Structures are given as C-alpha cells and as structure tokens.
Amino acid sequence: MSKNYKQLSSEQRYQIEALLLNGTNQKAIANIIKVSPSTVCRELKRNVAKRGRGALEYHAKNAQR
Secondary structure (H helix, E strand, O other): OOOOOOOOOHHHHHHHHHHHHOOOOHHHHHHHHOOOHHHHHHHHHHHEEEOHHHOEEEOHHHHHO
16 A cells, blocks of 8 residues: 655645744644645754754745755
C-alpha cells in the first residue's frame, strides 16, 4: 500500500505565512488549508528562519524555492 504525498502549493504556503502572522496555531492552520497537522509541523521545521534574539520567521517565498 503506497501513500501519495503532495507538496504544499504556493497558495498554501502563503496562507501559512499569513495565519502565523495572525497568531493562528499549527492545528488550526492545518484545518484551514486542509492538510494534516504533521504536514504543517514539518513545513515549519524545514522552513523557519531564525532571526535576532531567537525570533522565528516563516516566509512562503523562501519555502517555495
């Protein structure tokens, strides 16, 4: 039994970015963009940049590259 995994679309990534800026939690983001919470978690682990003083930032444009 094989599972078909799809990459997030650029639209989904921009939605993640906007929702994070509004303070939406990962589980709610997953529900809104209709993916598994683990997908959102993995996306953020891969594509969050550390900025000064430990602030974390997610940029959809960079993630899409």
